Amino acid sequence: MRANRRAWVRRVVALALGAAAATALTQTQQRLLPAQSEITFTSRQMGVPVTGRFRDFDADIAFDPRRPEAAQIRIDIDLASVTLASSEVEAELATPGWFDSRRTPRARFASSAVKPLGGGRFEITGRLTIKNVTREIVVPVTLAASGTSTAASGRFVIKRLDFRIGDGDWGDTSLVADEVQVRFRLLLAGVAVP
Template sequence: MTHPLTLSLLCAGLLTSLALPVSAQQKLLPAQSELAFTAKQMGVPISGHFKKFDAQLNFDPARLASSQVAFSVDMGSATLGAKELDSELPSATWFNVPKFPLARFSSSSIKALGAGKFDLTGQLTIKGQVQNVQVPLTMVQSGALTVVSGTLPIKRLAFKIGDGEWADTSMVADEVRVSFKLALSGVGKL
Protein backbone atom coordinates (compact mmCIF):
# COMPACT_ATOMS: atom_id res chain seq x y z
CA MET A 1 0.00 0.00 0.00
CA THR A 2 1.35 3.43 -0.95
CA HIS A 3 1.78 5.90 1.89
CA PRO A 4 -0.46 9.01 1.46
CA LEU A 5 2.57 11.34 1.67
CA THR A 6 4.34 9.41 -1.09
CA LEU A 7 1.22 9.59 -3.25
CA SER A 8 0.93 13.35 -2.61
CA LEU A 9 4.57 13.87 -3.55
CA LEU A 10 4.15 11.83 -6.74
CA CYS A 11 1.05 13.82 -7.72
CA ALA A 12 2.83 17.11 -6.99
CA GLY A 13 5.80 15.93 -9.07
CA LEU A 14 3.52 14.95 -11.94
CA LEU A 15 1.72 18.32 -11.85
CA THR A 16 5.04 20.16 -11.72
CA SER A 17 6.41 18.20 -14.66
CA LEU A 18 3.26 18.95 -16.68
CA ALA A 19 3.58 22.68 -15.96
CA LEU A 20 7.31 22.95 -16.57
CA PRO A 21 7.55 22.80 -20.35
CA VAL A 22 5.71 26.10 -20.88
CA SER A 23 7.23 28.05 -17.98
CA ALA A 24 10.74 26.58 -18.35
CA GLN A 25 10.92 27.87 -21.94
CA GLN A 26 9.71 31.37 -21.13
CA LYS A 27 12.16 33.72 -19.54
CA LEU A 28 13.05 37.36 -19.17
CA LEU A 29 16.19 38.50 -20.99
CA PRO A 30 17.47 41.15 -18.52
CA ALA A 31 20.31 42.45 -20.73
CA GLN A 32 17.75 43.42 -23.40
CA SER A 33 15.14 44.77 -20.95
CA GLU A 34 14.56 48.10 -19.21
CA LEU A 35 12.56 49.21 -16.17
CA ALA A 36 12.48 52.98 -15.61
CA PHE A 37 10.57 55.55 -13.57
CA THR A 38 9.87 59.26 -13.90
CA ALA A 39 8.64 61.63 -11.21
CA LYS A 40 8.51 65.41 -10.88
CA GLN A 41 10.44 67.29 -8.23
CA MET A 42 9.27 70.90 -7.95
CA GLY A 43 7.71 70.53 -11.40
CA VAL A 44 10.91 69.28 -13.04
CA PRO A 45 10.95 65.68 -14.36
CA ILE A 46 13.55 63.38 -12.81
CA SER A 47 14.16 59.94 -14.25
CA GLY A 48 15.79 56.82 -12.99
CA HIS A 49 15.83 53.10 -13.56
CA PHE A 50 16.19 49.77 -11.81
CA LYS A 51 19.22 47.66 -12.64
CA LYS A 52 17.90 44.33 -11.30
CA PHE A 53 14.50 42.74 -11.85
CA ASP A 54 13.12 39.33 -12.75
CA ALA A 55 9.96 37.70 -14.08
CA GLN A 56 8.38 34.27 -13.79
CA LEU A 57 6.11 33.59 -16.74
CA ASN A 58 3.49 31.10 -17.71
CA PHE A 59 1.91 32.99 -20.61
CA ASP A 60 -0.10 31.21 -23.28
CA PRO A 61 -1.92 33.56 -25.68
CA ALA A 62 -4.41 30.75 -26.41
CA ARG A 63 -5.11 30.16 -22.69
CA LEU A 64 -5.11 33.56 -21.03
CA ALA A 65 -7.36 32.38 -18.17
CA SER A 66 -4.61 30.07 -16.92
CA SER A 67 -1.68 32.37 -17.78
CA GLN A 68 0.26 34.00 -14.95
CA VAL A 69 2.94 36.63 -14.63
CA ALA A 70 4.99 37.39 -11.51
CA PHE A 71 7.52 40.19 -11.48
CA SER A 72 10.02 41.25 -8.82
CA VAL A 73 12.23 44.32 -8.59
CA ASP A 74 15.36 44.68 -6.46
CA MET A 75 14.59 48.07 -4.89
CA GLY A 76 18.24 48.49 -3.91
CA SER A 77 19.13 48.61 -7.60
CA ALA A 78 17.29 51.92 -8.18
CA THR A 79 19.39 54.75 -9.55
CA LEU A 80 18.75 58.36 -10.47
CA GLY A 81 22.28 58.65 -11.84
CA ALA A 82 23.56 60.97 -9.10
CA LYS A 83 25.51 59.54 -6.16
CA GLU A 84 23.94 61.84 -3.53
CA LEU A 85 20.38 61.03 -4.69
CA ASP A 86 21.10 57.31 -5.08
CA SER A 87 22.33 57.13 -1.48
CA GLU A 88 18.91 58.39 -0.28
CA LEU A 89 16.71 55.95 -2.24
CA PRO A 90 17.35 52.88 0.01
CA SER A 91 16.51 54.87 3.19
CA ALA A 92 13.39 54.27 5.30
CA THR A 93 11.89 57.52 3.97
CA TRP A 94 11.94 56.33 0.37
CA PHE A 95 12.19 52.57 -0.43
CA ASN A 96 13.30 51.23 2.99
CA VAL A 97 15.40 48.57 1.26
CA PRO A 98 16.65 46.88 4.47
CA LYS A 99 13.05 46.07 5.46
CA PHE A 100 11.49 45.77 1.97
CA PRO A 101 14.21 44.69 -0.50
CA LEU A 102 11.79 43.66 -3.26
CA ALA A 103 8.75 45.12 -4.97
CA ARG A 104 6.45 42.47 -6.43
CA PHE A 105 3.68 42.20 -8.97
CA SER A 106 1.47 39.13 -9.28
CA SER A 107 -1.14 38.87 -12.02
CA SER A 108 -4.73 37.84 -11.38
CA SER A 109 -6.00 38.13 -14.96
CA ILE A 110 -4.87 38.89 -18.49
CA LYS A 111 -7.26 40.24 -21.10
CA ALA A 112 -6.52 40.40 -24.85
CA LEU A 113 -7.57 43.66 -26.52
CA GLY A 114 -6.43 42.74 -30.04
CA ALA A 115 -3.50 43.84 -32.20
CA GLY A 116 -0.91 42.72 -29.61
CA LYS A 117 -2.46 44.79 -26.81
CA PHE A 118 -3.33 43.33 -23.41
CA ASP A 119 -4.56 44.45 -19.98
CA LEU A 120 -2.75 42.78 -17.12
CA THR A 121 -4.52 43.03 -13.75
CA GLY A 122 -2.95 42.10 -10.45
CA GLN A 123 -1.47 43.17 -7.14
CA LEU A 124 1.54 45.44 -6.83
CA THR A 125 3.38 45.36 -3.51
CA ILE A 126 5.91 48.06 -2.69
CA LYS A 127 7.24 48.81 0.78
CA GLY A 128 4.70 46.42 2.31
CA GLN A 129 1.75 48.26 0.76
CA VAL A 130 -0.51 46.31 -1.64
CA GLN A 131 -2.53 47.96 -4.40
CA ASN A 132 -4.62 46.45 -7.20
CA VAL A 133 -3.38 47.75 -10.55
CA GLN A 134 -4.23 47.40 -14.21
CA VAL A 135 -1.24 47.43 -16.55
CA PRO A 136 -1.88 48.18 -20.22
CA LEU A 137 0.82 46.60 -22.36
CA THR A 138 1.77 45.92 -25.94
CA MET A 139 3.51 42.77 -27.15
CA VAL A 140 5.51 42.66 -30.39
CA GLN A 141 7.16 39.50 -31.69
CA SER A 142 10.18 39.23 -33.93
CA GLY A 143 11.29 35.64 -34.46
CA ALA A 144 11.78 33.98 -31.06
CA LEU A 145 11.87 37.34 -29.24
CA THR A 146 8.79 38.97 -27.71
CA VAL A 147 9.05 42.57 -26.48
CA VAL A 148 6.50 43.71 -23.91
CA SER A 149 6.22 47.44 -23.32
CA GLY A 150 3.99 49.80 -21.39
CA THR A 151 3.67 52.47 -18.75
CA LEU A 152 2.05 52.21 -15.34
CA PRO A 153 1.26 55.39 -13.41
CA ILE A 154 1.32 54.86 -9.64
CA LYS A 155 0.72 57.13 -6.65
CA ARG A 156 3.88 57.01 -4.54
CA LEU A 157 2.07 57.98 -1.33
CA ALA A 158 -0.19 54.92 -1.64
CA PHE A 159 3.01 52.90 -1.20
CA LYS A 160 4.45 55.20 1.52
CA ILE A 161 7.31 56.24 -0.75
CA GLY A 162 8.53 59.62 0.47
CA ASP A 163 7.45 59.69 4.12
CA GLY A 164 7.67 62.63 6.50
CA GLU A 165 8.56 65.96 4.95
CA TRP A 166 8.67 64.31 1.51
CA ALA A 167 4.94 63.50 1.67
CA ASP A 168 4.41 67.12 0.57
CA THR A 169 3.39 66.76 -3.09
CA SER A 170 4.44 70.35 -3.88
CA MET A 171 8.04 69.14 -3.52
CA VAL A 172 7.76 65.72 -5.18
CA ALA A 173 4.61 64.94 -7.16
CA ASP A 174 2.50 62.00 -6.05
CA GLU A 175 2.35 60.44 -9.52
CA VAL A 176 5.29 58.35 -10.70
CA ARG A 177 5.29 56.83 -14.16
CA VAL A 178 6.88 53.38 -14.35
CA SER A 179 7.78 52.38 -17.89
CA PHE A 180 9.04 49.02 -19.05
CA LYS A 181 10.40 47.29 -22.11
CA LEU A 182 10.86 43.61 -21.37
CA ALA A 183 12.46 41.17 -23.78
CA LEU A 184 11.13 37.63 -23.40
CA SER A 185 11.99 34.33 -24.99
CA GLY A 186 9.76 31.28 -25.37
CA VAL A 187 6.40 33.06 -25.73
CA GLY A 188 4.00 31.32 -28.14
CA LYS A 189 2.71 33.01 -31.29
CA LEU A 190 0.34 35.86 -30.47
Template sequence: MAQTKPAAKPAATTTAAPAAAPAAAAKLIPAQSDIGFTFRQMGVPVEGKFKKFDAQLTFDPKNAAAGKVSFSIELGSATIGDAATDAELVKPDWFDTKKIPTATFQSTSIKALGGGKFEVAGKLSIKGQVHDTVVPVALTQAGGTTTATGAFAMKRLDFKIGDGEWKDTSIVANDVQVKFKLAITGMGPL
Protein backbone atom coordinates in the same frame (compact mmCIF):
# COMPACT_ATOMS: atom_id res chain seq x y z
CA MET B 1 -11.18 -26.58 9.14
CA ALA B 2 -9.06 -24.76 6.60
CA GLN B 3 -9.98 -21.28 5.65
CA THR B 4 -9.85 -20.30 2.07
CA LYS B 5 -8.67 -16.89 1.10
CA PRO B 6 -10.87 -14.95 -1.16
CA ALA B 7 -9.59 -14.83 -4.70
CA ALA B 8 -7.46 -11.79 -5.36
CA LYS B 9 -9.26 -9.15 -7.30
CA PRO B 10 -7.60 -8.11 -10.51
CA ALA B 11 -5.94 -4.71 -10.25
CA ALA B 12 -8.21 -1.96 -11.42
CA THR B 13 -7.10 -0.37 -14.59
CA THR B 14 -8.15 3.05 -15.57
CA THR B 15 -7.31 5.09 -18.55
CA ALA B 16 -6.73 8.66 -17.54
CA ALA B 17 -7.23 11.32 -20.09
CA PRO B 18 -3.98 13.08 -20.86
CA ALA B 19 -3.57 16.25 -18.82
CA ALA B 20 -3.88 19.46 -20.73
CA ALA B 21 -0.44 20.82 -21.43
CA PRO B 22 0.27 23.83 -19.26
CA ALA B 23 1.30 27.06 -20.88
CA ALA B 24 5.03 27.12 -21.47
CA ALA B 25 7.12 28.99 -18.97
CA ALA B 26 8.57 31.99 -20.70
CA LYS B 27 11.91 33.40 -19.60
CA LEU B 28 12.90 37.04 -19.10
CA ILE B 29 16.11 38.25 -20.77
CA PRO B 30 17.27 40.86 -18.20
CA ALA B 31 20.14 42.23 -20.34
CA GLN B 32 17.63 43.23 -23.04
CA SER B 33 14.96 44.53 -20.63
CA ASP B 34 14.37 47.88 -18.93
CA ILE B 35 12.12 49.17 -16.14
CA GLY B 36 12.10 52.92 -15.71
CA PHE B 37 10.18 55.55 -13.81
CA THR B 38 9.55 59.27 -14.22
CA PHE B 39 8.44 61.77 -11.59
CA ARG B 40 8.55 65.54 -11.20
CA GLN B 41 10.75 67.25 -8.65
CA MET B 42 10.04 70.96 -8.30
CA GLY B 43 8.22 70.76 -11.64
CA VAL B 44 11.18 69.24 -13.50
CA PRO B 45 10.87 65.67 -14.86
CA VAL B 46 13.35 63.22 -13.33
CA GLU B 47 13.95 59.83 -14.89
CA GLY B 48 15.25 56.75 -13.16
CA LYS B 49 15.48 53.02 -13.63
CA PHE B 50 15.81 49.75 -11.77
CA LYS B 51 18.91 47.72 -12.62
CA LYS B 52 17.86 44.39 -11.02
CA PHE B 53 14.54 42.62 -11.52
CA ASP B 54 13.17 39.22 -12.40
CA ALA B 55 9.94 37.67 -13.64
CA GLN B 56 8.24 34.29 -13.66
CA LEU B 57 5.91 34.04 -16.63
CA THR B 58 3.54 31.29 -17.64
CA PHE B 59 1.74 32.75 -20.59
CA ASP B 60 0.30 31.65 -23.91
CA PRO B 61 -0.95 34.64 -25.94
CA LYS B 62 -3.71 32.43 -27.37
CA ASN B 63 -4.99 31.59 -23.87
CA ALA B 64 -4.29 34.78 -21.94
CA ALA B 65 -6.84 34.12 -19.18
CA ALA B 66 -4.84 31.06 -18.03
CA GLY B 67 -1.59 33.05 -17.82
CA LYS B 68 0.28 34.10 -14.70
CA VAL B 69 2.89 36.79 -14.21
CA SER B 70 4.97 37.31 -11.10
CA PHE B 71 7.51 40.11 -10.96
CA SER B 72 10.09 41.21 -8.40
CA ILE B 73 12.25 44.33 -8.39
CA GLU B 74 15.25 44.93 -6.15
CA LEU B 75 14.46 48.41 -4.84
CA GLY B 76 18.10 48.99 -3.90
CA SER B 77 18.94 48.89 -7.62
CA ALA B 78 17.03 52.13 -8.28
CA THR B 79 19.10 54.88 -9.83
CA ILE B 80 18.47 58.33 -11.20
CA GLY B 81 22.13 58.76 -12.14
CA ASP B 82 23.15 60.88 -9.15
CA ALA B 83 25.12 59.02 -6.44
CA ALA B 84 23.93 61.23 -3.57
CA THR B 85 20.26 60.90 -4.52
CA ASP B 86 20.63 57.17 -5.20
CA ALA B 87 22.01 56.78 -1.65
CA GLU B 88 18.86 58.52 -0.31
CA LEU B 89 16.50 56.22 -2.23
CA VAL B 90 17.39 53.18 -0.07
CA LYS B 91 16.64 55.01 3.21
CA PRO B 92 13.43 54.49 5.26
CA ASP B 93 11.67 57.61 3.93
CA TRP B 94 11.96 56.34 0.36
CA PHE B 95 12.27 52.60 -0.43
CA ASP B 96 13.45 51.40 3.02
CA THR B 97 15.41 48.57 1.42
CA LYS B 98 16.79 47.20 4.71
CA LYS B 99 13.25 46.45 5.89
CA ILE B 100 11.62 45.39 2.59
CA PRO B 101 14.20 45.05 -0.20
CA THR B 102 11.88 44.08 -3.06
CA ALA B 103 8.73 45.29 -4.74
CA THR B 104 6.48 42.61 -6.24
CA PHE B 105 3.65 42.32 -8.73
CA GLN B 106 1.46 39.21 -8.88
CA SER B 107 -1.15 38.96 -11.61
CA THR B 108 -4.72 38.09 -10.70
CA SER B 109 -6.10 38.14 -14.25
CA ILE B 110 -4.96 38.67 -17.82
CA LYS B 111 -7.35 39.81 -20.52
CA ALA B 112 -6.64 39.76 -24.26
CA LEU B 113 -7.71 42.97 -25.98
CA GLY B 114 -6.75 41.92 -29.52
CA GLY B 115 -3.91 43.00 -31.79
CA GLY B 116 -1.19 41.84 -29.38
CA LYS B 117 -2.56 44.01 -26.56
CA PHE B 118 -3.39 42.71 -23.09
CA GLU B 119 -4.57 44.03 -19.76
CA VAL B 120 -2.81 42.51 -16.77
CA ALA B 121 -4.50 43.12 -13.41
CA GLY B 122 -2.77 42.26 -10.18
CA LYS B 123 -1.42 43.20 -6.78
CA LEU B 124 1.50 45.63 -6.61
CA SER B 125 3.36 45.55 -3.30
CA ILE B 126 5.93 48.17 -2.30
CA LYS B 127 7.09 48.83 1.28
CA GLY B 128 4.38 46.53 2.64
CA GLN B 129 1.61 48.49 0.92
CA VAL B 130 -0.44 46.40 -1.52
CA HIS B 131 -2.70 47.94 -4.16
CA ASP B 132 -4.68 46.62 -7.11
CA THR B 133 -2.98 47.73 -10.30
CA VAL B 134 -3.92 47.35 -13.96
CA VAL B 135 -1.06 47.28 -16.44
CA PRO B 136 -1.63 47.60 -20.19
CA VAL B 137 0.86 45.47 -22.14
CA ALA B 138 1.60 45.32 -25.88
CA LEU B 139 3.44 42.30 -27.28
CA THR B 140 5.50 42.12 -30.47
CA GLN B 141 7.53 39.17 -31.72
CA ALA B 142 10.64 38.87 -33.86
CA GLY B 143 13.22 36.11 -34.21
CA GLY B 144 12.03 34.00 -31.26
CA THR B 145 11.95 36.95 -28.86
CA THR B 146 8.75 38.50 -27.55
CA THR B 147 8.96 42.13 -26.44
CA ALA B 148 6.42 43.32 -23.88
CA THR B 149 6.07 47.09 -23.54
CA GLY B 150 3.80 49.20 -21.40
CA ALA B 151 3.41 51.96 -18.89
CA PHE B 152 1.19 52.71 -15.93
CA ALA B 153 0.73 55.52 -13.44
CA MET B 154 0.93 55.16 -9.68
CA LYS B 155 0.79 57.46 -6.66
CA ARG B 156 4.02 57.23 -4.64
CA LEU B 157 2.31 58.18 -1.36
CA ASP B 158 -0.06 55.18 -1.69
CA PHE B 159 3.07 53.07 -1.16
CA LYS B 160 4.70 55.36 1.45
CA ILE B 161 7.47 56.27 -0.97
CA GLY B 162 8.72 59.65 0.16
CA ASP B 163 7.59 59.64 3.78
CA GLY B 164 8.33 62.23 6.43
CA GLU B 165 9.35 65.62 5.06
CA TRP B 166 9.03 64.23 1.53
CA LYS B 167 5.23 63.91 1.73
CA ASP B 168 5.01 67.47 0.41
CA THR B 169 3.92 66.94 -3.19
CA SER B 170 4.88 70.51 -4.16
CA ILE B 171 8.54 69.39 -3.98
CA VAL B 172 8.27 65.81 -5.31
CA ALA B 173 5.03 65.15 -7.20
CA ASN B 174 2.82 62.27 -6.10
CA ASP B 175 2.39 60.94 -9.65
CA VAL B 176 4.96 58.45 -10.93
CA GLN B 177 4.94 56.98 -14.42
CA VAL B 178 6.41 53.46 -14.67
CA LYS B 179 7.57 52.29 -18.12
CA PHE B 180 8.92 48.92 -19.15
CA LYS B 181 10.33 47.00 -22.10
CA LEU B 182 10.79 43.31 -21.36
CA ALA B 183 12.49 40.84 -23.70
CA ILE B 184 11.14 37.31 -23.27
CA THR B 185 11.98 33.93 -24.80
CA GLY B 186 9.86 30.79 -24.88
CA MET B 187 6.48 32.42 -25.44
CA GLY B 188 4.01 30.99 -27.93
CA PRO B 189 3.08 32.86 -31.11
CA LEU B 190 0.65 35.76 -31.06
Protein backbone atom coordinates in the same frame (compact mmCIF):
# COMPACT_ATOMS: atom_id res chain seq x y z
CA MET C 1 -21.79 -4.02 -12.64
CA ARG C 2 -18.93 -3.15 -10.28
CA ALA C 3 -16.37 -3.96 -12.98
CA ASN C 4 -18.13 -1.59 -15.39
CA ARG C 5 -18.29 1.12 -12.76
CA ARG C 6 -14.57 0.75 -11.93
CA ALA C 7 -13.69 0.87 -15.62
CA TRP C 8 -15.82 3.99 -16.03
CA VAL C 9 -14.17 5.67 -12.99
CA ARG C 10 -10.71 4.81 -14.39
CA ARG C 11 -11.61 6.37 -17.74
CA VAL C 12 -12.89 9.55 -16.09
CA VAL C 13 -9.74 9.82 -13.94
CA ALA C 14 -7.52 9.17 -16.97
CA LEU C 15 -9.34 11.83 -18.99
CA ALA C 16 -9.07 14.34 -16.15
CA LEU C 17 -5.36 13.66 -15.69
CA GLY C 18 -4.80 13.85 -19.44
CA ALA C 19 -6.60 17.19 -19.65
CA ALA C 20 -4.55 18.55 -16.75
CA ALA C 21 -1.31 17.38 -18.38
CA ALA C 22 -2.31 18.92 -21.72
CA THR C 23 -3.08 22.22 -20.00
CA ALA C 24 0.29 22.19 -18.24
CA LEU C 25 2.08 21.51 -21.53
CA THR C 26 0.39 24.37 -23.40
CA GLN C 27 1.15 26.88 -20.64
CA THR C 28 4.73 27.66 -21.63
CA GLN C 29 7.31 29.17 -19.33
CA GLN C 30 9.04 32.26 -20.65
CA ARG C 31 12.59 33.32 -19.89
CA LEU C 32 13.46 36.95 -19.24
CA LEU C 33 16.45 38.28 -21.17
CA PRO C 34 17.58 40.85 -18.57
CA ALA C 35 20.41 42.44 -20.57
CA GLN C 36 17.87 43.52 -23.20
CA SER C 37 15.09 44.48 -20.76
CA GLU C 38 14.46 47.61 -18.73
CA ILE C 39 12.20 49.06 -16.07
CA THR C 40 12.28 52.84 -15.66
CA PHE C 41 10.29 55.42 -13.74
CA THR C 42 9.76 59.15 -14.05
CA SER C 43 8.72 61.42 -11.21
CA ARG C 44 8.60 65.19 -10.99
CA GLN C 45 10.60 67.11 -8.41
CA MET C 46 9.42 70.74 -8.22
CA GLY C 47 7.95 70.30 -11.71
CA VAL C 48 11.15 68.93 -13.26
CA PRO C 49 11.04 65.33 -14.57
CA VAL C 50 13.50 62.96 -12.89
CA THR C 51 14.02 59.56 -14.49
CA GLY C 52 15.59 56.51 -12.89
CA ARG C 53 15.84 52.83 -13.62
CA PHE C 54 16.26 49.53 -11.84
CA ARG C 55 19.31 47.46 -12.78
CA ASP C 56 18.21 44.18 -11.19
CA PHE C 57 14.86 42.48 -11.63
CA ASP C 58 13.60 39.06 -12.58
CA ALA C 59 10.41 37.56 -13.86
CA ASP C 60 8.59 34.26 -13.58
CA ILE C 61 6.18 34.18 -16.50
CA ALA C 62 3.93 31.39 -17.76
CA PHE C 63 1.86 32.82 -20.58
CA ASP C 64 0.13 31.40 -23.63
CA PRO C 65 -1.44 34.21 -25.68
CA ARG C 66 -4.11 31.76 -26.90
CA ARG C 67 -5.12 31.14 -23.26
CA PRO C 68 -4.36 34.40 -21.43
CA GLU C 69 -6.82 33.60 -18.63
CA ALA C 70 -4.41 30.90 -17.40
CA ALA C 71 -1.38 33.23 -17.28
CA GLN C 72 0.80 33.46 -14.20
CA ILE C 73 3.11 36.47 -14.11
CA ARG C 74 5.39 37.56 -11.30
CA ILE C 75 8.01 40.30 -11.52
CA ASP C 76 10.41 41.06 -8.66
CA ILE C 77 12.45 44.28 -8.57
CA ASP C 78 15.52 44.80 -6.39
CA LEU C 79 14.83 48.24 -4.91
CA ALA C 80 18.49 48.74 -3.98
CA SER C 81 19.41 48.53 -7.67
CA VAL C 82 17.85 51.92 -8.46
CA THR C 83 20.03 54.27 -10.50
CA LEU C 84 19.55 57.99 -11.03
CA ALA C 85 21.79 60.84 -12.10
CA SER C 86 23.11 61.33 -8.55
CA SER C 87 24.59 58.86 -6.07
CA GLU C 88 23.31 61.12 -3.26
CA VAL C 89 19.73 60.69 -4.48
CA GLU C 90 20.27 56.92 -4.81
CA ALA C 91 21.47 56.80 -1.18
CA GLU C 92 18.43 58.83 -0.07
CA LEU C 93 16.05 56.44 -1.88
CA ALA C 94 17.41 53.54 0.22
CA THR C 95 16.32 55.23 3.48
CA PRO C 96 13.17 54.26 5.44
CA GLY C 97 11.24 57.31 4.19
CA TRP C 98 11.62 56.21 0.59
CA PHE C 99 12.18 52.58 -0.54
CA ASP C 100 13.57 51.35 2.82
CA SER C 101 15.51 48.82 0.76
CA ARG C 102 17.28 47.31 3.78
CA ARG C 103 14.02 46.17 5.38
CA THR C 104 11.95 45.78 2.21
CA PRO C 105 14.47 44.92 -0.51
CA ARG C 106 12.03 43.91 -3.24
CA ALA C 107 8.95 45.19 -4.99
CA ARG C 108 6.69 42.54 -6.52
CA PHE C 109 3.96 42.47 -9.15
CA ALA C 110 1.83 39.31 -9.28
CA SER C 111 -0.90 38.94 -11.88
CA SER C 112 -4.45 37.91 -11.02
CA ALA C 113 -6.16 38.28 -14.43
CA VAL C 114 -5.25 38.88 -18.07
CA LYS C 115 -7.72 40.39 -20.52
CA PRO C 116 -6.98 40.20 -24.27
CA LEU C 117 -7.68 43.43 -26.19
CA GLY C 118 -6.68 42.22 -29.66
CA GLY C 119 -3.69 43.04 -31.83
CA GLY C 120 -1.17 41.69 -29.31
CA ARG C 121 -2.48 43.99 -26.58
CA PHE C 122 -3.53 42.85 -23.10
CA GLU C 123 -4.66 44.33 -19.79
CA ILE C 124 -3.00 42.62 -16.86
CA THR C 125 -4.59 43.08 -13.46
CA GLY C 126 -2.45 42.24 -10.48
CA ARG C 127 -1.13 43.14 -7.07
CA LEU C 128 1.84 45.49 -6.74
CA THR C 129 3.63 45.30 -3.40
CA ILE C 130 6.16 47.94 -2.33
CA LYS C 131 7.27 48.47 1.30
CA ASN C 132 4.80 45.78 2.46
CA VAL C 133 1.88 47.77 1.00
CA THR C 134 -0.16 46.00 -1.68
CA ARG C 135 -2.44 47.69 -4.18
CA GLU C 136 -4.29 46.30 -7.18
CA ILE C 137 -3.26 47.88 -10.48
CA VAL C 138 -4.08 47.37 -14.15
CA VAL C 139 -1.14 47.30 -16.54
CA PRO C 140 -1.62 47.67 -20.31
CA VAL C 141 0.87 45.45 -22.17
CA THR C 142 1.72 45.16 -25.85
CA LEU C 143 3.47 42.06 -27.20
CA ALA C 144 5.65 42.33 -30.30
CA ALA C 145 7.46 39.32 -31.76
CA SER C 146 10.96 39.59 -33.18
CA GLY C 147 12.70 36.40 -34.25
CA THR C 148 12.66 33.92 -31.38
CA SER C 149 11.80 36.47 -28.70
CA THR C 150 8.90 38.71 -27.80
CA ALA C 151 9.00 42.18 -26.28
CA ALA C 152 6.37 42.95 -23.64
CA SER C 153 6.14 46.71 -23.21
CA GLY C 154 3.87 49.15 -21.48
CA ARG C 155 3.53 51.92 -18.96
CA PHE C 156 1.33 52.73 -16.00
CA VAL C 157 1.07 55.31 -13.23
CA ILE C 158 1.23 54.71 -9.49
CA LYS C 159 0.79 57.13 -6.62
CA ARG C 160 3.93 56.91 -4.50
CA LEU C 161 2.16 57.93 -1.29
CA ASP C 162 -0.19 54.94 -1.65
CA PHE C 163 2.92 52.82 -1.02
CA ARG C 164 4.43 55.16 1.65
CA ILE C 165 7.24 56.11 -0.74
CA GLY C 166 8.60 59.50 0.28
CA ASP C 167 6.12 60.00 3.07
CA GLY C 168 6.85 62.15 6.11
CA ASP C 169 8.87 65.25 5.21
CA TRP C 170 8.66 64.38 1.51
CA GLY C 171 4.87 63.94 1.55
CA ASP C 172 4.41 67.47 0.17
CA THR C 173 3.42 66.81 -3.44
CA SER C 174 4.44 70.33 -4.50
CA LEU C 175 8.04 69.21 -3.91
CA VAL C 176 7.82 65.67 -5.31
CA ALA C 177 4.74 64.76 -7.33
CA ASP C 178 2.59 61.91 -6.07
CA GLU C 179 2.22 60.34 -9.52
CA VAL C 180 5.09 58.26 -10.85
CA GLN C 181 5.07 56.90 -14.37
CA VAL C 182 6.56 53.42 -14.71
CA ARG C 183 7.68 52.16 -18.13
CA PHE C 184 8.94 48.73 -19.00
CA ARG C 185 10.21 46.72 -21.91
CA LEU C 186 10.81 43.08 -21.08
CA LEU C 187 12.40 40.90 -23.73
CA LEU C 188 11.24 37.30 -23.34
CA ALA C 189 12.34 34.07 -24.95
CA GLY C 190 9.57 31.54 -25.48
CA VAL C 191 6.51 33.70 -26.14
CA ALA C 192 4.55 33.65 -29.37
CA VAL C 193 2.21 36.46 -30.38
CA PRO C 194 -1.12 35.07 -31.66
